[in-house]
Amino acid sequence: MSGPAGVPLTDAFPRAEGDLAEYRLSADEVAAFHASGFLFPRPLLTPAQVTELRARLGSIGERLIELRDRLYEVESAWLERPNEVVLHFLGAWLVDDWFHDLIFHPGVTVPLAQLLGTDRLRFWHDQTFWKPAHHPGVVPWHQDYSYWTRTEPANHITMFISLDDMDASNGGLQYVPESHRWGLLPRLSFGGAADQALEHLTPEQRAQFEPKQVELHAGQAAIHHSHLIHGSLGNPSDRPRRAIVLNFMGPETRCADDSEPLLRGTPAIARGALVDGAYHPIVWRSKPRG
Numbered sequence: 474m475s476g477p478a479g480v481p482l483t484d485a486f487p488r489a490e491g492d493l494a495e496y497r498l499s500a501d502e503v504a505a506f507h508a509s510g511f512l513f514p515r516p517l518l519t520p521a522q523v524t525e526l527r528a529r530l531g532s533i534g535e536r537l538i539e540l541r542d543r544l545y546e547v548e549s550a551w552l553e554r555p556n557e558v559v560l561h562f563l564g565a566w567l568v569d570d571w572f573h574d575l576i577f578h579p580g581v582t583v584p585l586a587q588l589l590g591t592d593r594l595r596f597w598h599d600q601t602f603w604k605p606a607h608h609p610g611v612v613p614w615h616q617d618y619s620y621w622t623r624t625e626p627a628n629h630i631t632m633f634i635s636l637d638d639m640d641a642s643n644g645g646l647q648y649v650p651e652s653h654r655w656g657l658l659p660r661l662s663f664g665g666a667a668d669q670a671l672e673h674l675t676p677e678q679r680a681q682f683e684p685k686q687v688e689l690h691a692g693q694a695a696i697h698h699s700h701l702i703h704g705s706l707g708n709p710s711d712r713p714r715r716a717i718v719l720n721f722m723g724p725e726t727r728c729a730d731d732s733e734p735l736l737r738g739t740p741a742i743a744r745g746a747l748v749d750g751a752y753h754p755i756v757w758r759s760k761p762r763g
């Protein structure tokens with residue numbers, strides 16, 4: 474495929490048409506998200522869709538070095554130490570049409586727009602996290618927005634989509650409940666120690682630091698707030714742990730730093746201008762255009 478199209482390219486996933494009530498969250502689910510900073514499990518993909526996405530991810534993985542210049546980023550620490558660091562890359566949606574189309578799935582966009590309280594939802598970028606069996610790589614505790622301060626205001630949200638059954642046994646994601654209210658931590662290195670974040674917490678926050686294990690079946694998703702502290706341990710099991718992570722923002726998000734493009738290979742956006750264009754499409758609007 475040749476870059477972002479602004480609309481789905483395939484019939485792989487449902488379209489945002491007709492009655493979308495099945496995708497909307499209940500008032501209790503919205504309240505639970507705002508109280509804890511996360512929500513899971515959410516049903517999303519069929520077993521056949523999971524199988525196909527795994528195969529497509531495998532194909533991207535085999536060609537990762539060749540594709541590297543078409544992706545936004547491949548984690549530099551992984552390139553140096555692949556046996557120690559989790560494989561993490563950004564931009565699979567630019568090289569595979571199923572990854573491209575997943576960002577428009579109403580099971581993704583409808584609940585996320587609802588939680589952000591926006592009538593339109595804008596795509597920010599995608600990520601892939603891949604822990605092979607018996608891989609020690611951790612994802613250090615972090616908050617997503619600490620990497621996104623070049624876009625303002627903070628009105629961002631994340632959906633984590635598991636391609637494998639995931640729990641504590643294979644390095645499943647962990648959330649720190651209510652940490653979305655603790656303020657913004659510094660940007661921490663992904664290739665660094667798991668616990669770097671802890672030294673930036675107050676004694677009260679450390680006392681409340683009780684991670685919750687996220688358990689998902691393949692094809693289910695978890696949603697988290699942009700300031701929620703989360704991370705994960707290595708995968709000692711003999712099963713892989715693969716995830717597609719989709720990041721979105723409110724439609725009024727602006728560029729706060731134009732010293733370089735927000736993402737490698739994308740057109741520069743002037744400081745103060747809306748973050749929009751082909752790489753940041755509106756993927757959901759509550760009312761059709763016109």
Ligand SMILES: O=C(O)CCC(=O)C(=O)O
Nearest residue numbers: 602612633646704705718
């Ligand atoms: O795969 C992981 O453990 C980390 C995922 C993550 O950082 C995210 O979903 O924002």
